[in-house]
Amino acid sequence: MGQPIAEQALLALEPLAGEWAVEAKGPDGQAWPGEGRATFEWYKSKAHLVQRTMIDVPGAPDSTSIIGCDGANGSYFQLYSDERGVCRIYEMSISTGEWHLQRAGAPFPYLTYRKTSPRS
Numbered sequence: 001m002g003q004p005i006a007e008q009a010l011l012a013l014e015p016l017a018g019e020w021a022v023e024a025k026g027p028d029g030q031a032w033p034g035e036g037r038a039t040f041e042w043y044k045s046k047a048h049l050v051q052r053t054m055i056d057v058p059g060a061p062d063s064t065s066i067i068g069c070d071g072a073n074g075s076y077f078q079l080y081s082d083e084r085g086v087c088r089i090y091e092m093s094i095s096t097g098e099w100h101l102q103r104a105g106a107p108f109p110y111l112t113y114r115k116t117s118p119r120s
Contacts, residue, residue: 006047006071012094013049013067013076016040024057032057040067051078067092 022036036055043050043066051065063082069075076092078101090101 003071005074006069009069009071009074009076010047016049016051016067016094016099017042022053022055024055024060032060034058034060036060061086 017040020038020040022038024032024034024036026032034055034057036053036057038051038053040049040051042048047068049067051063051067053063053065055062061082061084063080065078065080067076067078069077076094078090078092080086080088080090088103090103092102093100
């Protein structure tokens with residue numbers, strides 16, 4: 001049984017696929033020293049995007065996330081986990097040039113990622 005809403009929503013994630021440079025910032029908006037990278041790869045079913053993030057900043061955890069959508073309405077979710085054992089669920093939206101993650105509660109109630117170019 002086809003799910004045209006899911007198919008359309010998953011196609012909107014395609015620009016994330018690949019490897020990206022990551023800049024970490026503290027709550028004050030200042031960039032932390034060091035660098036990081038994130039890779040986004042389609043899971044073999046093509047129904048989920050797997051994000052792996054590695055940050056070369058002392059104390060910053062590496063993480064793995066699964067990104068998918070609700071096939072009934074096209075809303076997005078990210079299941080996040082990191083090497084500290086932290087697990088979170090983010091609501092997500094994606095539009096031209098911006099990727100938004102939001103969750104209820106501290107420490108990061110709202111995150112915005114601006115898409116630049118993939119890492120070469």
